[in-house]
Amino acid sequence: MTNETTSTAFRVALDKKPVFMMGFDSLSHTTLKDLHWLTIHEVDLYDEGEESDIRSAADLKAVLAWRKYLEREIAKTKSK
Secondary structure: OOOHHHOHHHHHHHHOOOOOOOOOOOOOOOOHHHHHHHHHHHHHHHHOOOOOOOOOHHHHHHHHHHHHHHHHHHHHHHOO
C-alpha cells in the first residue's frame, strides 16, 4: 500500500482544505480518512458550542463542502 500523504489524491484534498482550519497535523493526519475525521470533529465542536475553527455559517458551509469532497474521494479509493 502506498503512503497516502505522498499520493496525488491526498495532496489535492489537502490543498482544498479551508484555509481557516488550523487543526491539521501532518503527523496525525496522513490519509483521506484522517482528513474526513477532522471535518467531523470540527463540525461536532461547532455544534456543541465548543471552541472550533468554524466561526460562521460560511465557514461551516466550506467545511461541509470539503467533507463531501473527501467522501467522494474515499469512495473512489474503495472502488479500486
